[in-house]
Amino acid sequence: MKKPLKIYFSSICLLIMGYTSSYAQKKFNQKPLVIVDQGAFSAGGSVIKSDGVFDALKPWNVPQGGQTRHGDHADVFYQIPQKAKKHALVFLHGYGQSRRSWQTTADGREGFSDLFLRKGYSTYLVDQPGRGAAGQTTKPAQVTAVPDDQTWYTQFRIGLYPAFNAGIQFPKDSLSMDKFFRMMTPNTGSVDESMVVNAMSSVFDRSGDGILFTHSAGGAPGWKTAIKNEHVKAIVAIEPGGFDFPEGEVPEGNRGGKGLPLNEFNKLTKIPIVVYFGDFIPKENTNAASLNFWRGVLATGRQWAKVVNAHGGDVTIVHLPEIGIKGNTHFIMSDLNNKEIAEVVAKWLHDKKLDQK
Amino acid sequence: MKKPLKIYFSSICLLIMGYTSSYAQKKFNQKPLVIVDQGAFSAGGSVIKSDGVFDALKPWNVPQGGQTRHGDHADVFYQIPQKAKKHALVFLHGYGQSRRSWQTTADGREGFSDLFLRKGYSTYLVDQPGRGAAGQTTKPAQVTAVPDDQTWYTQFRIGLYPAFNAGIQFPKDSLSMDKFFRMMTPNTGSVDESMVVNAMSSVFDRSGDGILFTHSAGGAPGWKTAIKNEHVKAIVAIEPGGFDFPEGEVPEGNRGGKGLPLNEFNKLTKIPIVVYFGDFIPKENTNAASLNFWRGVLATGRQWAKVVNAHGGDVTIVHLPEIGIKGNTHFIMSDLNNKEIAEVVAKWLHDKKLDQK
Numbered sequence: 001m002k003k004p005l006k007i008y009f010s011s012i013c014l015l016i017m018g019y020t021s022s023y024a025q026k027k028f029n030q031k032p033l034v035i036v037d038q039g040a041f042s043a044g045g046s047v048i049k050s051d052g053v054f055d056a057l058k059p060w061n062v063p064q065g066g067q068t069r070h071g072d073h074a075d076v077f078y079q080i081p082q083k084a085k086k087h088a089l090v091f092l093h094g095y096g097q098s099r100r101s102w103q104t105t106a107d108g109r110e111g112f113s114d115l116f117l118r119k120g121y122s123t124y125l126v127d128q129p130g131r132g133a134a135g136q137t138t139k140p141a142q143v144t145a146v147p148d149d150q151t152w153y154t155q156f157r158i159g160l161y162p163a164f165n166a167g168i169q170f171p172k173d174s175l176s177m178d179k180f181f182r183m184m185t186p187n188t189g190s191v192d193e194s195m196v197v198n199a200m201s202s203v204f205d206r207s208g209d210g211i212l213f214t215h216s217a218g219g220a221p222g223w224k225t226a227i228k229n230e231h232v233k234a235i236v237a238i239e240p241g242g243f244d245f246p247e248g249e250v251p252e253g254n255r256g257g258k259g260l261p262l263n264e265f266n267k268l269t270k271i272p273i274v275v276y277f278g279d280f281i282p283k284e285n286t287n288a289a290s291l292n293f294w295r296g297v298l299a300t301g302r303q304w305a306k307v308v309n310a311h312g313g314d315v316t317i318v319h320l321p322e323i324g325i326k327g328n329t330h331f332i333m334s335d336l337n338n339k340e341i342a343e344v345v346a347k348w349l350h351d352k353k354l355d356q357k
Numbered sequence: 358m359k360k361p362l363k364i365y366f367s368s369i370c371l372l373i374m375g376y377t378s379s380y381a382q383k384k385f386n387q388k389p390l391v392i393v394d395q396g397a398f399s400a401g402g403s404v405i406k407s408d409g410v411f412d413a414l415k416p417w418n419v420p421q422g423g424q425t426r427h428g429d430h431a432d433v434f435y436q437i438p439q440k441a442k443k444h445a446l447v448f449l450h451g452y453g454q455s456r457r458s459w460q461t462t463a464d465g466r467e468g469f470s471d472l473f474l475r476k477g478y479s480t481y482l483v484d485q486p487g488r489g490a491a492g493q494t495t496k497p498a499q500v501t502a503v504p505d506d507q508t509w510y511t512q513f514r515i516g517l518y519p520a521f522n523a524g525i526q527f528p529k530d531s532l533s534m535d536k537f538f539r540m541m542t543p544n545t546g547s548v549d550e551s552m553v554v555n556a557m558s559s560v561f562d563r564s565g566d567g568i569l570f571t572h573s574a575g576g577a578p579g580w581k582t583a584i585k586n587e588h589v590k591a592i593v594a595i596e597p598g599g600f601d602f603p604e605g606e607v608p609e610g611n612r613g614g615k616g617l618p619l620n621e622f623n624k625l626t627k628i629p630i631v632v633y634f635g636d637f638i639p640k641e642n643t644n645a646a647s648l649n650f651w652r653g654v655l656a657t658g659r660q661w662a663k664v665v666n667a668h669g670g671d672v673t674i675v676h677l678p679e680i681g682i683k684g685n686t687h688f689i690m691s692d693l694n695n696k697e698i699a700e701v702v703a704k705w706l707h708d709k710k711l712d713q714k
Binding site: 059 | 387389390391392393394395396397398399402405406407411413414415416417421423424425427428430432434439455456457460465471484488489491492493494495496498500501502503505508511512516517518519520535536538539540541542543545546644645646647
């Protein structure tokens with residue numbers, strides 16, 4: 001790592017104050033949310049125990065054995081609106097993110113989860129094991145502080161930094177960019193996919209029948225959560241990073257692993273699934289590694305939909321520019337047009353009869 | 358560290374399901390919350406930058422210089438009820454905790470912040486820099502996974518593990534204990550007090566005039582936040598771990614540092630402050646290190662109140678057993694009697710004319 005130069009943001013304070021007052025005014029014109037219950041809980045997880053005998057008279061003695069550590073759970077914030085619909089919505093974030101991805105936007109507009117709370121859905125916002133409020137894990141980790149904002153800016157298809165993609169649905173002001181970068185949050189432990197799947201399954205044990213919304217790296221554990229827990233009645237996947245094929249039908253170079261036994265895979269054919277992709281994904285390979293990456297993911301997604309549907313499934317791939325919605329980044333749910341996107345998703349839920357009370 | 362033994366909690370699922378249904382039923386009998394605005398934002402923070410030039414065509418090249426990292430901010434979840442009172446409440450957690458401390462309880466009852474939201478206060482729930490959703494920092498950290506639940510159980514005065522203190526206001530069932538341990542979450546970076554104070558001051562720039570609620574290790578940066586930002590109109594401190602004395606008046610062995618210049622300290626004399634301590638703090642030293650620790654903190658707190666008040670301040674120390682409220686742990690705001698505690702705090706706010714619309 002190169003030597004970091006520290007910059008303090010005292011000048012930003014004035015900006016924030018101006019931004020806040022106009023912003024608050026805008027939001028206060030909305031109808032109030034009526035919440036019959038809200039709260040937080042942990043779901044699932046594991047426990048490790050050290051040998052020895054704990055001495056309660058000297059609790060800080062080191063090493064102090066005979067102790068437990070509870071970790072690897074998910075952390076959930078939930079809200080239940082008045083006259084809630086039958087199916088809860090459960091939101092799982094992507095890599096380097098937390099439930100913040102769904103709760104707000106870079107420029108402080110209403111997040112995707114609140115847009116659906118307004119539509120009468122209960123919302124369950126998850127921090128996966130080792131992320132955000134679910135920071136306690138059973139396996140240590142080194143958290144680095146290497147500057148990498150521009151890598152993510154580029155990977156998330158905001159543009160080839162410092163450029164913005166033309167016609168992008170992303171706020172270009174420096175304050176929004178600052179807020180966006182601050183939504184990243186690191187892994188606090190060595191977490192593998194099975195930990196996430198186990199914890200997510202416990203979330204559905206608590207929420208009951210629901211619809212799983214996933215973003216990016218949340219996609220892969222999302223498929224396996226649906227396989228594991230029958231409370232998952234549908235999946236809305238936003239640019240999932242990987243796909244689970246059946247054994248023997250895995251395309252070359254698939255990022256989703258070596259294939260599932262058919263009896264497991266077949267569970268994905270029993271529920272409706274919709275997958276959304278944003279803009280700026282090229283048809284042919286380019287000289288930009290990030291764009292080629294997403295070109296590969298979209299191609300794999302289309303192939304996966306064919307395979308699931310050939311096995312009797314109900315997968316729809318929606319490449320937004322093909323239905324006339326342009327300019328979306330990898331963060332479709334918080335882009336400037338997220339209200340329009342929410343309407344597209346709401347219509348799909350309605351068509352699948354998943355919006356009933 | 359001793360070799361850890363892994364235990365999976367499949368059997369707990371059945372317990373959770375039973376617990377959930379009775380619990381949900383109980384909460385649904387309450388009046389709904391009417392929220393005119395809610396959301397999340399980051400506040401304050403700093404930026405580091407690496408030397409070199411960023412190559413957007415190869416964003417994953419390592420090392421990849423010319424990048425920024427935004428970190429050291431606070432993360433805030435806020436809710437504004439209909440007809441909100443004039444002063445917002447800003448909640449800062451303690452060591453190893455996040456805003457979860459205020460949002461819920463070990464046994465899933467309503468947390469302290471929701472009790473005050475019901476009273477008409479806007480609530481701003483903070484994750485301090487390097488904790489929870491504010492995980493992105495500018496200084497790396499090693500996160501260990503050493504089993505230490507019993508150290509905290511003892512330090513937090515639940516009892517001398519495995520014993521429970523007699524007459525304790527804490528749920529003794531194993532599921533609540535499990536949930537309580539899972540509220541711990543580690544530091545994700547090397548964070549010092551000034552980072553917390555700077556970020557908290559930015560939170561108040563956004564919230565406007567408000568009352569700062571602190572718990573435990575949040576106490577010390579809390580005093581300095583009030584000194585830094587005039588939007589802090591009062592402090593409610595729950596068992597603060599340290600106190601800020603003026604230079605030349607610091608008692609021996611004080612954990613709060615070497616003393617503040619008088620012109621800074623004097624700002625603490627301009628606002629009303631109340632400090633609450635729970636039960637099980639002995640009058641004389643015992644053979645238990647954790648109890649002696651809290652005995653020292655309470656004694657320092659009483660001394661500090663005398664000093665602030667001698668300089669013209671308005672500090673009240675409330676040792677709850679002395680007003681007939683017994684059985685409280687270090688987590689006064691989430692103990693079984695947290696509704697009763699909220700009434701005690703609400704009366705103080707009323708007496709200080711801080712509950713106006």
